[in-house]
Amino acid sequence: MDHDNILVLDGIAKQFGDIVALEHVDLSVRRGEVHVVCGENGAGKSTLMNILVGIHAPDGGKITFNGKETTIRDPLAAGDMGIGMVHQHFTLVPSMSVAENLFLGHHLRRFGIFSDRRAMVERAGTLIDTYSFALDPEAIVSTLSVGQRQRVEILKALVFDAELLILDEPTAVLTPPEVEELLKVITNLRDRGRTVLFITHKLREVKAVSDRVTILRRGKNISTHITKIVTENDIARDMVGRDVFLMGRQGQGVRTFGNNVLQLENVSITNSDGRLLLDGINLDVRAGEVLGVAGVDGNGQTELAEAIAGLIPIQAGTIRLDGADINNASVAERQEAGLGFVPEDRLDRGLSRNMSIAENMAATNYLREGILWRGFVDKGRLAEFTQKGIEQFDIRGAKPGLAVGSLSGGNMQKVVLAREFARDPKVLLVSQPTRGLDIGASEFVYSEVLSAADKGNGILLISSELSEIFALADRIAVIYSGRIMQILTREDADEETVGILMNGGKEQAA
Amino acid sequence: MINTNFKESLHALIAPLGAIALTMALGFLLVAAISDEPVLAYRELLFANFDSLSNFALFLNRATPLVLISVGITFAFRAGVFNVGGEGQLFAGAIATTAVGIAFAGLPAIILFPLAVITGIAAGAAVGWVPGILKVKLGVDEVVVTLMLNTIVLLFTSYLVNQVIRDTTAYGAVSWKLPEHIWLPTIPGIPGATSGFMIAVVLSLVSWVVLFRTQWGTEVRSAGTNLRYAEAVGIAAGRRVITAMLIAGGFAGLAGALYVLGIGHRFEQNFSPEYGLIALTCALLARVNPAASLFTALYYALMLNGAAYMQISTEVPRSLVILLTGLLVLLMTARLTRKGSNNQTFDAF
Known part of the structure; x- marks a missing residue:
């Protein structure tokens, strides 16, 4: 009709x-x-x-x-x-x-x-x-x-x-x-x-x-x-246009993990008004494991990520990277010690949109990749390194000299991943990795995160997308109002339980 | 690699050259409207600088402080600090060098010359450091601070030159002359042209390498384009910003030092036709590129001096130049984007 x-x-x-x-x-x-x-x-x-x-x-x-x-x-x-x-x-x-x-x-x-x-x-x-x-x-x-x-x-x-x-x-x-x-x-x-x-x-x-x-x-x-x-x-x-694999590890059976590579012991952060933003956080991530931190935005996830990355100071507690206390280490020292950080907002902390793809991708890799010679940048090596990353991460439409801001959101995120994964870090702190990405790009990010875990990297995944947490995480920690409510193995977790914990443990209004 | 870099450089030059050509063409129409002899006026404006070696020397002398200050300002801009304090930093450098030169006139040149230059640089850097540290530590707006500091420094130097080191035998607010043994030599073959110009040329090229080909330069530009990103990739961003402001102030201070050592040979209260502000325009027109600001500074020097010759030979007022430079800024900022060229990175040059 x-x-x-x-x-x-x-x-x-x-x-x-x-x-x-x-x-x-x-x-x-x-x-x-x-x-x-x-x-x-x-x-x-x-x-x-x-x-x-x-x-x-x-x-x-x-x-x-x-x-x-x-x-x-x-x-x-x-x-x-x-x-x-x-x-x-x-x-x-x-x-x-x-x-x-x-x-x-x-x-x-x-x-x-x-x-x-x-x-x-x-x-x-x-x-x-x-x-x-x-x-x-x-x-x-x-x-x-x-x-x-x-x-x-x-x-x-x-x-x-x-x-x-x-x-x-x-x-x-x-x-x-x-x-x-x-x-x-x-x-x-x-x-x-x-x-x-x-x-x-x-x-x-x-x-x-x-x-x-x-x-x-x-x-x-x-x-x-x-x-x-x-x-x-x-x-x-x-x-x-083809079958999409967004299911992550579901049903892949029991996996075994190594030592603790990241430990948080009673980590607390108070803001200038005296309000507790993080309240005695205890977490540990083992080598080869994906620990998902689920929660509604604004419950301390940003502070948690920035505290581990070394961008904001903590008032109490200890953060250990591969057993060593890194409380007083600078951002650069933490990276040197084996921390990779994918920030929640790629245009805020993740990238400098007016700088080139090469400079963005190399930012934390200059020394290790031999791009530097006595403080001078070796443009040849820089282009080589970037080209390798572009191919490995399939960053479409990218040339080393282009401004990173000219890429689409998904490809920008791949530049961040290429930068952080290049160091093969012991601990990868990944925050909201697929925000704003379409399915194809999300699928790519998922598979990169999982293959990093398979290589033995410990991964702390912070996400407010429950489906993402369930697709990737081996254990799930639920954060609410700056506190970890509970840590569940994936076998014990279901969306309903996690959803209730995300709202502070109270039953959701039907 | 070298070849593509050269092509990129050439590409970056096309737009500003086009804007300059268009400005000159529009300017010619203006001159034709108010003058009976537009061709003569324009000839004076553009070419009188090259009529004699002494005119040419004056042209280079005019360009020297502009190059130095605008290269310095480039460091500040690249670090994300909108430094409009070039004038104050320049005056601080000039007065400090003069004071040291006069106070220790008895010292041999080998000690006194470097001492005077370094004092000038340090004075400029100190004036640049204030807005830098205030911005990083307290988030104070640098435009306000640098503008206010200009007034403070200018009035303070005015006090010094009038009350403390004034040459009582001379007319006007000028200091005693510096001892002749620390005067900067002239460029061989061009009598009257300060060799400070050669220093400026070398420094502008060195600055390009430092900003675009070193790790430190990369870190400064990272901090300037996105401070929060720079922090997250482990750069001591605040420190880079402060250092860049020290360098910016240092360059302007050096411009003041070289001016009194090589051109004025004394501190004159009115020695600057607002070099600080003109240099700011030079730096912006050069798209915050130290090598390119060498050329924009030369262009401005050419116009400034050429306007004087034009006014002498014809009835065209020299203020025409203000109009022309304004027009140029307009045309440069209203940049034409060719289709498909918008992928070019700001930093690619």
């Missing part, structure tokens, strides 16, 4: 220079459904959405909206037709209130000239209540959290009655609890008759929220499924 389709795309194609972004995409979105478009980075998701809101014009194909064939000239035309888009990066004025942002450019007027503030606040309030968004229409945007700002973005699209709401990777910038909130919001929107087109590459979100899912790969739509009857593995296979 054609008439219940709000949007039908037929053979959409788009080319940028020599690069084919979209080869041939067919897509039909039914009125009142949540339809997910998913695919790897570079599959053409964003291009497709930009065509729908009139930012790009398609080179070929037909767009039918509400039963009529249309061309969408520009974003304003898209808005008038009833297509609203929530961009990944926010387009709000931070110094203005929620209501002012909602009506920006379309102020409600009194007598045709004066802005009618009260009417705008009222209408914003009604809208907020309708969707139970829990926002104050008069709050200034800069005081809002990221999740709240995103809701303002969504309202901006709804205020002029968008029938079709497009959300472009909305969860990329959110913390896990905010993601939960957003998914509820989306369900609520559907219940109120809106149609939602949701772009993501996260399988969990696909399953949680959508009615149907369309998978793009290399500019073509591979398949469309009804979400209920398709498995995450099937979706992943369609996205990547």
Whole structure:
């Protein structure tokens, strides 16, 4: 039945220079459904959405909206037709209130000239209540959290009655609890008759929220499924084009480990207000073992990683690396002693985006790799070392002299891994290693971490993704509010137990 | 390898040269609008510097402090410190060298000359150290500190030259002359041109090697581009930032020392046409590259002196140069990005 389709795309194609972004995409979105478009980075998701809101014009194909064939000239035309888009990066004025942002450019007027503030606040309030968004229409945007700002973005699209709401990777910038909130919001929107087109590459979100899912790969739509009857593995296979191995070690049997290579004894950190950020942490990692630290973000993981790396001082306790007390060792000395560190945010501590790939990859390896000669950099050796890393880690589009910031997120992460793994460190401290990466890149990171463990490196994996912890870890430590709640072997752990511990041991509100 | 490096260097030169050419062309239109003899005016502006050996010597003398200060500022910028304190550091170096030279005039040159130079460098470095340490230890904004220090140092030198070491036989706020045996020799064959220029050239090339081909330089640039990254890869980032500011101040101090030893032979309160600020522009136009700032400094020296000749020969006011240099900054910052060239790293040169 054609008439219940709000949007039908037929053979959409788009080319940028020599690069084919979209080869041939067919897509039909039914009125009142949540339809997910998913695919790897570079599959053409964003291009497709930009065509729908009139930012790009398609080179070929037909767009039918509400039963009529249309061309969408520009974003304003898209808005008038009833297509609203929530961009990944926010387009709000931070110094203005929620209501002012909602009506920006379309102020409600009194007598045709004066802005009618009260009417705008009222209408914003009604809208907020309708969707139970829990926002104050008069709050200034800069005081809002990221999740709240995103809701303002969504309202901006709804205020002029968008029938079709497009959300472009909305969860990329959110913390896990905010993601939960957003998914509820989306369900609520559907219940109120809106149609939602949701772009993501996260399988969990696909399953949680959508009615149907369309998978793009290399500019073509591979398949469309009804979400209920398709498995995450099937979706992943369609996205990547082959079977994906994200299961880690599950079911590989008992493994044996060596000595303790990293020990934390009663490690505590107090901040300047006297609040305990880490409270008597006891952990040990054995050679060849992956110890996963699970927890909701902001429960001390950042401090734990930085304390082990030597970036912040600890107030009490002892950290031992391969048996030796490293409390007073500098960052460089710890690296020399065999510590590798993959920071949680690659653009913050992991890389210097304006420096070259070579300089980023060599940063902790100059001496050992013989790149230095009496303090001078041997450019030949540097290029050689970098080239080796690029090949070994399959960093696409990389040349030693390019700025590391020109790479995609996944390839940037590979530069960090190449740097830290090159030393074959006794202990690898890996924090949120797949944040923001797509499935293909995540799979690569998983296999690198596991093969490092197989070589006998001890690995401390800090992650807020439970699936990641369960895929990789041999033992699981749950951190909550700066304390280790419990350490479980994987055999004893299940997602429910860990989930309860992550929330402080209390039963989760159902 | 050498070949590709050369190509990269050449590539880096194209954009600034294009901007300079465009500036000059637009400037010519301006001159044509206000002058009956635009060609003569422009000839004076561009070529009068080369009319005689003495003009050429003045040109080199003008360029010397600019090269030194802008190379120094490059160290600061590369370390992530926006150092606008070149002027104060310059004055500190100049007055310290002068004071030592006058106070110990009796010492033999072999002792007094190095002593005077080192004192100048140390004074400049000390003025550079203050904003560096304040930024690293307390997070104080370096722009404010360096700007304030400029005023402090300038007024302090004004006090010294007026009240303490003033040459009472001369007109204006100038110090006693330095003893002749520590004057810097001139460049052989160019009477009047200070050999300080050769020192500046050598130092700018050495600085390029230090910044881009040594581990220390890599560490400074790491700290400057992303301090938190630098810390995480084990670099003593704070220390690198402070050292870079010491070097920046030291270079400006050296510029002051070489000025009084080689050009002025005494401290004059008005010896600088804001060398510190012009050098800042030179460093930025050179894309914070010490070797390239050699050329931008020469260009500015050419314009500064050429404008004076132009004003003498035609009725075109020398302030035209301010306009031209402003235009140049505009054109350089509004850089045209060719398709596909945006992958070029900032540091590739």
